[in-house]
Amino acid sequence: MTEVFQHPLRVRYMEVDIQGVVFNAWYLAYFDDAFPAFLAHRGLVYSNLLAAGFDTQVVHSEIDWRAGLHWQDDVLVAVSTARLGRTSFAVDFETRRGGTEITCSARLVYVVVAIDKSGKREIPRMLADALGTPAPLRTD
């Protein structure tokens, strides 16, 4: 069984709001930061995907927040492929405070597009290989 990839980050002061917790929009920045790190860990440097003429776009997101993150919290963002389709795929994310407490869980759906803006493309082999066999973190 493959271990789940985890991308480290530390909460920035700018990301915390009056309530003292990370403002919700930053989670999408966290996931976006963890996704290419996940691919690189699986052997695909994102610039090589771009060089091959492909890019990805997020078309759908579902996020559940269970607890707030605080300034300077050390967080691991867990990343795992949830579904592989023909032109789209889903990736699950969790923010794990101190590496264990799951404070937020999310699924993002991506489509593959041509970088010449000519539209959707089938998932290229290099990307499918990096995404690997789906192993969802979420059950829905």
Add this chain to the structure above:
Amino acid sequence: MTEVFQHPLRVRYMEVDIQGVVFNAWYLAYFDDAFPAFLAHRGLVYSNLLAAGFDTQVVHSEIDWRAGLHWQDDVLVAVSTARLGRTSFAVDFETRRGGTEITCSARLVYVVVAIDKSGKREIPRMLADALGTPAPLRTD
């Protein structure tokens, strides 16, 4: 029939990424900006909710992106109550470019919490009155 509330915004340069479209995280900022404007339009200034000891937190979001927004696009963010529960409620959002083209659709679920951080609260009358009768923009 009530007209849907629409909050105007103009896309900032900072919000646009290398792909030339608004980066996904900013949509949560847009919705967060439109929500208190929606409540104010319905008669509830958010600071009065806080003064009464209540605040809201987003616990769930679902977002679907159909098209990208570009720098200096004029956007109307449509806001409508989708569901009213006992301690939680859902609000639907759409970003409408030029007031018509729906480029993004979303549902956010909020809970009401006490500002003394003692936990969830029932939706207070002042908030329920402002949220009004649910009229979802999304069908799911």
Add this chain to the structure above:
Amino acid sequence: MTEVFQHPLRVRYMEVDIQGVVFNAWYLAYFDDAFPAFLAHRGLVYSNLLAAGFDTQVVHSEIDWRAGLHWQDDVLVAVSTARLGRTSFAVDFETRRGGTEITCSARLVYVVVAIDKSGKREIPRMLADALGTPAPLRTD
């Protein structure tokens, strides 16, 4: 005498930090937002500058903060040309809460570059005309 151009904005929740005031980085976003509005007011739509092959880059900034801005503060960002050189120019900015209280004052220095990334250019006539006669807001 020309009246100083003022660009309206309202402070977003996301921009306010734990201290309850706008985090400093957002001021550069405010100025960046006000600058093309200033040019448009003077007759130059920024996309026309780009279409002519020119872009601008900020190479220097000086900012002085006197007071914090709060959530939902209504702010006018005053903009005025401070200096016109051959390939660079300076613009002064002030954030005026309620249109009067100057909470922050800044000077940004821009250079004109070719959009084909071939380097600096002399300030084109269309831009010089829009910048107009310098009328600094700052004395340094």
Add this chain to the structure above:
Amino acid sequence: MTEVFQHPLRVRYMEVDIQGVVFNAWYLAYFDDAFPAFLAHRGLVYSNLLAAGFDTQVVHSEIDWRAGLHWQDDVLVAVSTARLGRTSFAVDFETRRGGTEITCSARLVYVVVAIDKSGKREIPRMLADALGTPAPLRTD
């Protein structure tokens, strides 16, 4: 001679604009991120400063940009005390791409304030000790 403290960061996709370089506002976020790391490296955990009743606020900044940072650039943010006054102090910052190329240089002036919002305070011993003997990175 003391070695200059350097705080590592990697440029996020969200921080890069249409021009393909980090938008200027993010530099203030970078510096803000590096500052408490610098203090911690010198023995002062920022939460201990807060616990002692003190906080800091940026009242002035000067930034010079020489070159743009790109997505996924590995950057070291050099931090060094530039000046120590009675209630204010200055800190110099440099962003060093690949640890060597200085792409941006800055000086920020901070004041010490009471966290009960009663105003300015003299720099407390614990903070002065961490700031140490000034060793400016900038000459102005």
